Amino acid sequence: MSKTRARTPRTPSVNHDAKDPxxxxxxxxxxxxxxxxxxxxxxxxxxxxxxxxxxxxxxxxxxxxxxxxxxxxxxxxxxxxxxxxxxxxxxxxxxxxxxxNDARKDNPCEDIKNPKVAKPLPKTLSEDAVTRLLDAPDGSLLGIRDKAMFELMYACGLRVSELVNLSFEQVNMNAGWLQITGKGNKTRLIPMGEYAKDALERYLSLRHQLLAGKSDCQAVFLTEQGGYMTRHNFWHMIKKYALLADIAIDISPHTLRHAFATHLVNHGADLRSVQLLLGHSDLSTTQIYTHVATARLQALHSEHHPRGWSSLSTESF
Missing domain, CATH: 1.10.150.130 (Tyrosine recombinase, N-terminal domain)
Incomplete structure (x- = not known):
């Protein structure tokens, strides 16, 4: 009877170089x-x-x-x-x-500051592109669910985790508000708006069909199998509808949250209010949307003004 030789576990390669000291x-x-x-x-x-x-x-x-x-x-x-x-x-x-290792006592990097690394502006969508995305789902049960999720995310500026984990106790349909507990366990109240409220009501009237005899899941938004939605589910969903809506840029679930904030600022909302709606603990985090709005204004000026800038930079303002 032959013995089976134990296999030696493989260690990951680490690209050793014989020339290294x-x-x-x-x-x-x-x-x-x-x-x-x-x-x-x-x-x-x-x-x-x-x-x-x-x-x-x-x-x-x-x-x-x-x-x-x-x-x-x-x-x-x-x-x-x-x-x-x-x-x-x-x-x-x-x-x-x-x-x-007691090989030296000083760190020669200690007093050297990092170079300033410009934060890239968040990807956002024009109001027309958002409208196309929100109108992309069809009238099927899943399409109605998807439209309600998109409308709610855009109307309320939700993080994707806040959207997929939304429970009934957080929704006040009569008042038209959501009570969201976000990062740092901070609670904020957000108005839904007419379009999101109507889309959510339509979905909720049909939600029981997704359960199909299963025990009721406490999440508002359900998968086709009647279970909890995940961030991964939503990521695939928004990619699918972005193609249907002929949106050229590569968007993510966070893009609708960025669009929510950018469009508020574009229409004159003050930063402090946007900060409260987004649930940012620091106003400096919200200030990125003023740069997004500035970039948008520059692009509009360049495109439509006969003497607009041919080369734009948000740092020129």
């Missing part, structure tokens, strides 16, 4: 001991290799001037601020590891 291999091993993923470890090593190419000195002997020189070279090579910030973060981790 010993201290880089030791740093990689330390990152493995910390439980960092292969992807993260490889990213650290790749960044450190780029840094090492900017100097003839061993990385272990670098001072602040060497770090600054490395970042200046990366900038001169056309590296974007996000890449430069990542190089600096990798260097910080390397020198912290050295300090932890």
């Amino acid at each position: 010993i201290y880089l291999s030791e740093f990689r091993t330390a990152m493995l001991a910390r439980g960092l993923s292969v992807h993260t470890r490889n990213a650290y090593i790749q960044d450190l290799r780029l840094c090492m190419n900017t100097s003839t000195k061993p990385l272990t002997t670098w001072g602040q001037d060497d770090v600054i020189n490395c970042l200046h070279i990366a900038q001169a090579q056309g590296k974007n601020p996000r890449t430069i910030a990542r190089l600096l973060a990798s260097l910080r981790q390397f020198f912290l590891w050295q300090i932890g």
